[in-house]
Amino acid sequence: MxxxxxxxxxxxxxxxxxxxxxxxxxxxxxxxxxxxxxxxxxxxxxxxxxxxxxxxxxxxxxxxxxxxxQERPAATRKKDAPPRKSLQDRVDESDANGFNSLKDKLQDWIEQSGH
The missing domain is CATH 2.40.50.140 (Nucleic acid-binding proteins)
Known part of the structure; x- marks a missing residue:
């Protein structure tokens, strides 16, 4: 129209x-x-x-x-960019200060709060 x-x-x-x-x-x-x-x-x-x-x-x-x-543009990506890692790969690579330690930190916080 x-x-x-x-x-x-x-x-x-x-x-x-x-x-x-x-x-x-x-x-x-x-x-x-x-x-x-x-x-x-x-x-x-x-x-x-x-x-x-x-x-x-x-x-x-x-x-x-x-x-x-309009035609939807194709997703553009730099040719030299490394492939992105999946969420699981990133979680598996986490160190003690990263995502995987959240459960432990949560337990520490609960104990510190006196509950």
Whole structure:
């Protein structure tokens, strides 16, 4: 569905779908990735393709998304980065000061508190 940006706010952009209907594209629905400033991506008067996410008839609000019509970017990873270790590998590698000693520390704390 095509709409026209009618207003920009720090939290998103208002888009007119026709003469009587307007919805909001929340800042999180503009594009994949982090959007700090809506006006870096959209401008008043710009025509945009949007998808209707939700219609709240009671509140007379329409939630729109531009991002939903975009292809999700593939997860990027540095070629030289070592593979991440699983949680179990990290727990197994813990030393006496790490995660594995929590049970012992908890017992010490209980004894120190006098219970």
């Amino acid at each position: 095509t709409g026209k940006v009618t207003g920009i706010q720090p939290y998103g952009a208002f888009v007119a779908l026709d003469d009587d209907t307007q919805g909001l594209v929340h800042i999180s629905e503009i594009t994949y990735g982090f959007v700090k400033d809506v006006s870096e991506f959209l401008s008043v008067g710009q025509e945009v393709e949007v998808k209707v996410l939700e219609i709240d008839e009671a509140a007379e609000k329409i939630s729109l998304s531009i991002r939903a019509l």
